[in-house]
């Protein structure tokens with residue numbers, strides 16, 4: 001798969017966090033091109049085993065080729081990591097890795113429709129077997145739903161106005177391509193000296209919505225906790241604040257020795273519980289200067305590590 005090139009982020013830090021050992025069983029929930037998976041298999045030799053999954057068929061094929069030297073020591077599956085418990089026995093793994101977001105080929109291949117750097121269909125599906133595309137959302141979702149998506153998933157301040165204008169203008173002409181949408185947003189919300197393109201937030205929001213990234217991550221983290229064995233490590237790399245907050249809140253809630261009701265943490269409303277996880281590094285690990293210089297896409301990566309108790 002020569003045109004599938006994705007550089008794994010924070011490879012040394014991931015290995016340091018997972019501590020793969022011979023004979024251990026590991027899960028790479030976001031295989032991509034298989035860069036992290038290959039390193040985990042190499043570090044867990046001899047006898048280490050890896051289960052890998054990805055929703056993207058192209059990623060799976062690329063990972064299959066990359067992992068060929070480790071034949072017999074891995075199993076790969078195309079699917080959503082939210083379903084990990086359907087594939088892996090409870091309490092059986094020494095480590096689970098989530099390297100979230102999109103791969104470089106997903107962004108760079110125009111026909112996938114993730115990016116407005118080049119023109120492509122308004123698609124954004126990680127799994128092309130899925131019915132819902134970004135064009136479906138943009139052309140059929142109601143104004144209130146679009147505004148909610150732009151604001152909650154993209155942090156777009158102009159969410160309500162953009163949603164209102166979108167619903168008005170799509171009645172004249174459907175939105176079909178990435179450049180068409182990006183140019184339309186730029187006309188409504190000019191750059192005014194900003195470095196990032198004014199469509200960046202809307203594109204992020206649509207991608208997260210189309211792929212139900214937040215719902216998948218919630219279920220994926222719960223599933224990971226179930227399949228880990230005591231002492232097993234959960235490593236999560238996030239690329240935007242929404243998923244980072246989710247990972248942090250997940251860790252916090254399960255590392256606490258109490259729960260509280262009503263969403264307000266005051267002593268009177270606390271109930272004791274046994275913590276399921278502990279933080280290995282509570283503070284997020286971020287890429288060092290050498291990696292940042294070499295791979296600018298790593299700049300928003302935050303790595304968090306938890307250990308099952």
Ligand SMILES: C[S@@+](CC[C@H](N)C(=O)[O-])C[C@H]1O[C@@H](n2cnc3c(N)ncnc32)[C@H](O)[C@@H]1O
Nearest residue numbers: 008030032033034035036054055080081099216
């Ligand atoms: C940043 S890339 C991973 C790169 C990989 N670590 C490597 O070394 O090449 C993220 C991958 O996760 C996949 N992905 C995102 N959400 C997923 C989900 N809910 N279930 C399965 N795969 C998912 C994407 O399709 C993409 O291939």
